[in-house]
Amino acid sequence: MGWSTRHMLFLAFNWERRRHVQWILRSLVYLLILLLFSQIFSSVHASEDRFVYLAVTQLVILGCRKITFSIEQDIQCRNWPTLMLLPSSYFLRKVEEGLGASLWSCAVLAVAACIFGPFCGIISWPPAGRIPLALLCGLLSLIIQLLMGFWIGLLTFWLRDVRNLYFLNLSATFLFGGLILPIDLYPAAFRHCCFLTPYPWILWAPASTIVNGTGQLLLKVGGALAWIGIFCWIAHRTMARLLQAIQLRG
Amino acid sequence: MGMASQFRFLSTAIRLNLRAMVEYRYELIGTCLTTFFKLGLFLATWLMFFHEYQDVHGWTFREMLLLSGLFNVSISTVEIFCYGLRQLPIMVDNGQLESFLLQPQNTILLCAFSRGKMANLAEVVSGTIFIGLSGYLWAMPLQIFAVIILGVLFSFSLLLYLACLAFFLHGGNELIQEIISAVRIVASQPSSALRGLLQFLSLFVVPIAFCSYFPIEALRQHSMGLLALTAVGTIVFFRFSCRTFYYCLRHYESGSHGPNL
Numbered sequence: 001m002g003w004s005t006r007h008m009l010f011l012a013f014n015w016e017r018r019r020h021v022q023w024i025l026r027s028l029v030y031l032l033i034l035l036l037f038s039q040i041f042s043s044v045h046a047s048e049d050r051f052v053y054l055a056v057t058q059l060v061i062l063g064c065r066k067i068t069f070s071i072e073q074d075i076q077c078r079n080w081p082t083l084m085l086l087p088s089s090y091f092l093r094k095v096e097e098g099l100g101a102s103l104w105s106c107a108v109l110a111v112a113a114c115i116f117g118p119f120c121g122i123i124s125w126p127p128a129g130r131i132p133l134a135l136l137c138g139l140l141s142l143i144i145q146l147l148m149g150f151w152i153g154l155l156t157f158w159l160r161d162v163r164n165l166y167f168l169n170l171s172a173t174f175l176f177g178g179l180i181l182p183i184d185l186y187p188a189a190f191r192h193c194c195f196l197t198p199y200p201w202i203l204w205a206p207a208s209t210i211v212n213g214t215g216q217l218l219l220k221v222g223g224a225l226a227w228i229g230i231f232c233w234i235a236h237r238t239m240a241r242l243l244q245a246i247q248l249r250g
Numbered sequence: 251m252g253m254a255s256q257f258r259f260l261s262t263a264i265r266l267n268l269r270a271m272v273e274y275r276y277e278l279i280g281t282c283l284t285t286f287f288k289l290g291l292f293l294a295t296w297l298m299f300f301h302e303y304q305d306v307h308g309w310t311f312r313e314m315l316l317l318s319g320l321f322n323v324s325i326s327t328v329e330i331f332c333y334g335l336r337q338l339p340i341m342v343d344n345g346q347l348e349s350f351l352l353q354p355q356n357t358i359l360l361c362a363f364s365r366g367k368m369a370n371l372a373e374v375v376s377g378t379i380f381i382g383l384s385g386y387l388w389a390m391p392l393q394i395f396a397v398i399i400l401g402v403l404f405s406f407s408l409l410l411y412l413a414c415l416a417f418f419l420h421g422g423n424e425l426i427q428e429i430i431s432a433v434r435i436v437a438s439q440p441s442s443a444l445r446g447l448l449q450f451l452s453l454f455v456v457p458i459a460f461c462s463y464f465p466i467e468a469l470r471q472h473s474m475g476l477l478a479l480t481a482v483g484t485i486v487f488f489r490f491s492c493r494t495f496y497y498c499l500r501h502y503e504s505g506s507h508g509p510n511l
Contacts, residue, residue, distance in 0.1 A: 021425060029432040035448055036439055043443040044303035160277060164284040164369070171291035180299050187301075 012100025027112040038121040056207035063106035064145045067098040071153025098146040133214045137206040140224035147231035154238045177203030198227040263363035282372035289376045307442035319380030324401030326373035332362035335409040339416035339423040397465040400484045404461040407491040417498040
């Protein structure tokens with residue numbers, strides 16, 4: 001790994017830290033969504049666990065950096081030197097850049113949730129013993145999202161506009177990952193279908209670790225690692241095809 | 251400029267936009283399909299919620315379908331013909347408004363109709379299907395038609411109102427687009443549960459209650475009073491947005507440096 005990729009994570013983290021307006025606004029949006037759902041959940045007399053679950057799923061979704069659009073821009077502007085000529089891998093650079101920025105965003109949102117959570121209805125916090133595993137699941141979730149985002153971004157070369165595909169993927173994440181309700185509450189047949197997709201490892205794994213504890217450790221961590229492997233392979237194959245197509249077509 | 255010439259200008263702008271947009275028809279079909287799935291998945295998420303909890307302050311999945319349908323039809327109709335409103339922050343940021351300011355036509359209409367996005371047709375069709383599925387379309391078609399017209403006017407005003415932020419936030423296009431997304435997220439949730447601060451924000455700061463809470467409640471309760479309130483609120487917000495735009499225009503900095511003498 002070259003110098004630039006090794007340090008990209010820290011550079012992106014610091015760069016995101018300096019974008020005050022963006023992260024303040026994102027925190028406000030996050031708190032507004034939490035307030036909105038706290039009112040919705042209290043009107044249906046849902047338990048506090050449901051709300052804590054939603055706070056974690058929203059954090060994971062809002063905190064993750066949308067690298068798809070920066071890749072889309074690189075391809076649409078035919079910024080081939082960035083893709084091909086730099087000594088470090090474009091794939092590693094983009095994923096690390098996204099991860100660095102996402103880590104800062106998630107940290108800020110988590111702090112916002114801790115400070116303002118009581119105003120939104122979070123009274124009791126989960127035991128501290130659950131947090132390390134939840135952090136690990138959260139990290140794996142961010143990596144899966146970034147890998148999916150990277151792959152969708154690369155598709156710009158063939159599809160011209162990937163915005164709809166990006167939002168389709170986001171909607172699929174909401175449903176199959178269990179954004180509002182944990183997928184444990186879905187009908188059994190549909191729940192099994194959800195576990196055939198990567199989405200439960202994006203939302204359900206970190207949120208249910210916080211709410212329900214550290215059970216199903218192998219499923220949560222092993223499944224996420226398997227999906228990371230699959231997406232790394234898909235992204236590498238797509239990247240190789242893209243570079244081949246650029247060399248052929250120019 | 252008279253009403254007749256304004257109307258002629260509008261119809262020409264719409265025709266030109268439609269012609270330009272159907273040029274990429276296969277891409278359009280692909281976009282329509284992905285949009286159907288995208289909105290379907292979003293609503294399926296809410297279906298799971300209403301499967302667990304039957305209603306939110308009287309709103310069931312039917313009202314959620316209606317809300318989602320109305321909101322998508324309204325905002326997408328505006329984006330199909332008036333995508334210029336979404337581009338307005340970039341134009342203000344780059345100092346490119348002169349070409350519109352120097353024309354004899356209405357500046358807001360010129361900016362709004364300068365671009366179109368036909369791909370949003372899929373959202374209009376999906377939205378109409380959702381309204382149909384909610385059962386309200388067949389029960390009260392006239393009221394639905396009125397609410398859609400008001401929703402289109404509201405969405406136009408909302409995009410114009412939020413775009414005005416660009417006059418004060420230099421390089422803030424990304425931020426404004428994020429605010430628009432956030433407003434869209436909040437507006438498409440069941441607003442019957444809102445109270446306190448959120449109720450205040452949705453009535454007086456970004457008055458999304460006039461395109462979510464009031465029209466849905468008007469249809470649900472068969473209340474002509476609430477429908478009239480929706481109409482008055484929408485028209486007042488439209489006038490307010492136009493005035494805000496012209497007020498903010500005083501802060502506009504041109505990108506042109508004039509002739510190099």
